[in-house]
Amino acid sequence: MATVYDFKVKNREGEEVSLSEYAGKVLLIVNTATGCGFTPHYDPMEAMYKEFREKGFEILDFPSNQFANQAPGDDDEIHEFCTMKFGTEFPRFAKIDVNGDTADPLFAYLATEKPFEGFGKGLKSAALNKFAGMNNKKYGEKAYIKWNFTKFLIDREGNVVARFEPTKDMDEVKKEVEKLL
Numbered sequence: 054m055a056t057v058y059d060f061k062v063k064n065r066e067g068e069e070v071s072l073s074e075y076a077g078k079v080l081l082i083v084n085t086a087t088g089c090g091f092t093p094h095y096d097p098m099e100a101m102y103k104e105f106r107e108k109g110f111e112i113l114d115f116p117s118n119q120f121a122n123q124a125p126g127d128d129d130e131i132h133e134f135c136t137m138k139f140g141t142e143f144p145r146f147a148k149i150d151v152n153g154d155t156a157d158p159l160f161a162y163l164a165t166e167k168p169f170e171g172f173g174k175g176l177k178s179a180a181l182n183k184f185a186g187m188n189n190k191k192y193g194e195k196a197y198i199k200w201n202f203t204k205f206l207i208d209r210e211g212n213v214v215a216r217f218e219p220t221k222d223m224d225e226v227k228k229e230v231e232k233l234l
Contacts, residue, residue: 056211057082060159062115063147065128070146072159072211078109079233080207081226082163084151084198085116086123087134089219091202095139097223101230102143108234109209112143115160117151120188120201124148151198152189163205164197167216172199178220208233 057080058073081101086092102112116131118124124131128147135141151160172178172185181200189196202219206229214233217226 055162057159057162057207057213058211060162062149062157062159065132065145065147067147072113075111075113076211077209078111079105079209079230080205081110081112081230082159082205082207083112083114084149084160084201084203085114085135086118086120086201087116087126087131088123089120089201091200091219094202094219094223095135095141097227099139099141099143101227102141105230105234110230110234114141114143114145115151115157116145116148117198117201118148119150119152119198121184123201151203152192153195156195156197161195161197163213163216166213167205169199169218170216172218172220175220181220206230206233 058076060072061069062072064070098112116124131148132145135145149157151157172181185199189199200219204217204226205213206215208214215229
């Protein structure tokens with residue numbers, strides 16, 4: 054049975070990195086964008102990273118520009134924005150596609166393991182449903198990720214145990230991370 058450790062990704066410098074380097078750690082894998090309404094998620098994510106890093110927690114950040122062109126910069130510009138504005142220290146990888154025929158295999162796998170179940174209830178969720186629906190039409194059955202800041206929680210054995218849509222309260226995400234630590 055496959056785990057996230059079977060995948061290789063590219064770092065910001067374009068070098069291949071095996072996710073097996075993170076074996077034994079609890080991971081939060083996130084697709085991000087610098088110009089998104091959910092970009093403030095960087096603050097609670099960085100706070101979690103600082104609090105839990107010594108317990109074996111890592112956040113892996115994968116910028117993607119597939120949602121309303123909200124990550125237009127190159128890898129260096131995105132990294133500079135995140136470190137300067139939000140003080141992020143967790144690993145950031147090369148910008149990728151998360152949907153369609155060019156989707157990174159890691160994200161196709163994550164979304165297959167934990168498919169989309171909805172954005173929840175409320176005004177924010179209703180609005181996001183509309184935007185995501187329009188965006189995802191072009192990817193059809195390969196619309197794996199519905200919007201920026203979708204998060205996947207991985208246990209210490211490399212198994213996908215939870216998916217959090219961007220509308221999920223970050224305190225709830227933190228509680229689930231703590232359970233695995």
